Amino acid sequence: MSRPLILVTNDDGVNSKGILALIEIAQTFGDVFVVAPDGPQSGKSHAITLEKPFGKNFLLKTDSLTKYSCTGTPVDCVKMGLNMLMDKKPDIILSGINHGSNSSINVIYSGTMAAAIEGYMHGIPSIGFSLLDHSEDADFSACKQLLAKIVAMVLQKKETLCLNVNIPKLPASQIKGYKFCRQSNSNWQEKFVPADDNSDYYWMKGSFVNHDNSPDTDEWALDNGYVSIVPVQFDFTSYKTLETLKNIEL
Amino acid sequence: MSRPLILVTNDDGVNSKGILALIEIAQTFGDVFVVAPDGPQSGKSHAITLEKPFGKNFLLKTDSLTKYSCTGTPVDCVKMGLNMLMDKKPDIILSGINHGSNSSINVIYSGTMAAAIEGYMHGIPSIGFSLLDHSEDADFSACKQLLAKIVAMVLQKKETLCLNVNIPKLPASQIKGYKFCRQSNSNWQEKFVPADDNSDYYWMKGSFVNHDNSPDTDEWALDNGYVSIVPVQFDFTSYKTLETLKNIEL
Numbered sequence: 165m166s167r168p169l170i171l172v173t174n175d176d177g178v179n180s181k182g183i184l185a186l187i188e189i190a191q192t193f194g195d196v197f198v199v200a201p202d203g204p205q206s207g208k209s210h211a212i213t214l215e216k217p218f219g220k221n222f223l224l225k226t227d228s229l230t231k232y233s234c235t236g237t238p239v240d241c242v243k244m245g246l247n248m249l250m251d252k253k254p255d256i257i258l259s260g261i262n263h264g265s266n267s268s269i270n271v272i273y274s275g276t277m278a279a280a281i282e283g284y285m286h287g288i289p290s291i292g293f294s295l296l297d298h299s300e301d302a303d304f305s306a307c308k309q310l311l312a313k314i315v316a317m318v319l320q321k322k323e324t325l326c327l328n329v330n331i332p333k334l335p336a337s338q339i340k341g342y343k344f345c346r347q348s349n350s351n352w353q354e355k356f357v358p359a360d361d362n363s364d365y366y367w368m369k370g371s372f373v374n375h376d377n378s379p380d381t382d383e384w385a386l387d388n389g390y391v392s393i394v395p396v397q398f399d400f401t402s403y404k405t406l407e408t409l410k411n412i413e414l
Numbered sequence: 415m416s417r418p419l420i421l422v423t424n425d426d427g428v429n430s431k432g433i434l435a436l437i438e439i440a441q442t443f444g445d446v447f448v449v450a451p452d453g454p455q456s457g458k459s460h461a462i463t464l465e466k467p468f469g470k471n472f473l474l475k476t477d478s479l480t481k482y483s484c485t486g487t488p489v490d491c492v493k494m495g496l497n498m499l500m501d502k503k504p505d506i507i508l509s510g511i512n513h514g515s516n517s518s519i520n521v522i523y524s525g526t527m528a529a530a531i532e533g534y535m536h537g538i539p540s541i542g543f544s545l546l547d548h549s550e551d552a553d554f555s556a557c558k559q560l561l562a563k564i565v566a567m568v569l570q571k572k573e574t575l576c577l578n579v580n581i582p583k584l585p586a587s588q589i590k591g592y593k594f595c596r597q598s599n600s601n602w603q604e605k606f607v608p609a610d611d612n613s614d615y616y617w618m619k620g621s622f623v624n625h626d627n628s629p630d631t632d633e634w635a636l637d638n639g640y641v642s643i644v645p646v647q648f649d650f651t652s653y654k655t656l657e658t659l660k661n662i663e664l
Contacts, residue, residue: 209489210459210522217609217617235615239459243618248606269535271650272460281650285519285601313664325655342664346651351535356498359467365485367467368493395655400521400531401596405575405645414563414592 167228168194168255168319171283173241174262175205175275178223178233182261185304186293187229189312190258193319195228197254199245201275202233206264208275210282211237220244238275242282256319257283260293261311263302267294267330267382267392268348268374277328281398284326289318291326296333296386306336310391314342328394332386343390348381350374417478418444418505418569421533423491424512425455425525428473428483432511435554436543437479439562440508443569445478447504449495451525452483456514458525460532461487470494488525492532506569507533510543511561513552517544517580517632517642518600518624527578531648534576539568541576546583546636556586560641564592578644582636593640598631600624 170190174183178200190196202221218236225231232249234241242257262276271277276292283290293311295302314329328347332339353373356366374383382392420440424433428450440446452471468486475481482499484491492507512526521527526542533540543561545552564579578597582589603623606616624633632642 204465207462207464208459209461209528211461211487212457212459212523213618214457215454217615219613219615221614236618237461240618243604244606244616247604248616269648272531272648273462278459281522317662317664323658325652328650344656344659344662346653346656347649349649354493354497356494363469364471365467365469366494366498368463368486368490393659394650395652395659396650397652397655398519398522398650399597399599400578400644400646400648402575402645402647403596405647406594406596408573409594409643409645412567412594414567 169252170194170196171245171250171254171257172196172198173200173238173259173279175201175208175238175279176263177201177203180263181302181304182263182295185307186258186261189308189315191228192312193315197245197250198231199234199241199249201238201241202235205238205275207273208237209273210239210278213237213240220249238279239282242279246286254288257288257290258293258315259290261304261307262294263300264298265294265296265330266292266328267386268350271328271347271396280326281396284324285398287324289324291315291318291329293329295331307331309336310339314393326396328396330382330386330392332389334389338389339391340389342393343385344393345380345382345385347394348374348383349376419502420444420446421495421500421504421507422446422448423450423488423509423529425451425458425488425529426513427451427453430513431552432513432545432554435557436508436511439558439565441478442562443565447495447500448481449484449491449499451488451491452485455488455525457523458487459523460489460528463487463490470499488529489532492529496536504538507538507540508565509540511554511557512544513550514548515544515546515580516542516578517636518598521578521597521646530576531646534574535648537574539574541565541568541579543579545581557581559586560589564643576646578646580632580636580642582639584639588639589641590639592643593635594643595630595632595635597644598624598633599626
């Protein structure tokens with residue numbers, strides 16, 4: 165069997181520590197093709213670039229590693245990889261490792277998770293990885309073995325799925341294991357801080373508010389020292405509300 | 415009872431024809447507070463602006479209408495409206511009317527729908543409206559009566575929900591009615607067209623591919639002359655996949 169072909173992307177940019185760690189993990193499994201933003205694209209969600217062209221920049225090619233950066237969003241990177249840059253469809257897409265959490269409602273704002281979901285929409289097994297450490301210099305060494313197990317599991321299953329994986333900021337020895345879980349119910353509350361005294365510009369500063377501490381949620385898993393794994397889908401329909409609406413006459 | 419307070423936003427920008435039509439509809443129900451992007455923000459999904467400040471611009475205040483534009487994304491507009499500009503929580507959020515479809519998988523790329531979903535995440539009934547006509551000069555006259563009925567229904571229900579409403583591009587007399595439905599399963603396939611002969615920049619051009627023509631879907635409703643109404647939620651968990659993963663040992 166030929167080595168798997170792995171598309172790697174992220175939202176922190178092609179030179180971030182997180183993606184370098186993920187490329188290392190990916191290279192132990194197969195041939196790696198990187199298409200990642202040329203700079204930070206956090207909070208870009210599923211945004212795509214329609215109003216202007218966007219660019220690619222060839223960085224590197226060896227036998228087992230090809231690397232491009234892209235001036236677009238994380239989802240643009242996946243679309244450009246799949247539809248223009250790659251000769252064949254990848255066996256799996258890995259996105260991250262994100263500097264900071266994408267658990268709970270963060271999934272909806274995250275460029276890292278949007279890239280994984282975009283891959284899944286094209287029928288490709290996809291995993292987004294995030295470490296609960298925002299700092300540019302975060303330590304990803306504990307992640308490598310933990311994440312490799314998940315990649316191995318997904319490659320072996322040969323099932324098209326999408327996973328949102330978050331890793332607590334703990335030494336490897338203190339991580340208790342993995343929990344398959346659901347997204348907890350939460351939101352962000354924002355404050356607006358004036359950028360300076362004489363302008364109408366503001367920094368948006370958010371506080372995360374979790375409304376849901378049930379033991380089957382990702383927030384519970386992370387708070388209790390587990391790696392959280394939430395399988396993700398892209399059907400926004402509220403079937404529960406649909407049932408209640410069906411008898412309404414308009 | 416005091417008149418309802420209605421927050422209006424969109425992704426095509428504060429001066430687009432679609433939002434002007436929506437403001438007219440909203441004013442027949444209550445006091446209207448507009449916070450909308452200062453220019454086109456299509457395809458911005460749930461993106462938020464974190465890496466730099468963003469601005470507000472006061473435009474107008476009368477007894478029943480207040481208007482701001484904002485230099486951020488549609489979701490930034492909602493966050494700025496709720497957390498800074500408005501004195502009290504709105505009774506409902508109306509987003510649109512979008513120039514072009516947000517049915518099916520378009521919901522994930524849409525700034526218009528992201529704004530509505532953000533409102534719903536804050537516990538506010540929210541509706542995103544879209545007309546299946548991309549042109550800047552689209553004719554929204556058929557929409558007004560059709561959409562007013564939906565706003566009236568949601569205001570009357572006093573239930574926190576989020577609706578994705580799409581309207582076929584047809585004269586009012588040819589619209590058969592409303593269908594409550596689910597999001598059809600679809601994706602976009604992209605081609606990349608060089609921006610010019612000597613650069614690495616490309617326009618991304620997509621083709622919509624619907625994989626799901628079941629009569630309970632929004633695509634079927636729209637193809638058959640109905641206004642589609644999909645109730646929307648923001649839990650990305652795939653409960654079906656979660657069941658299959660629960661027995662895996664990692």
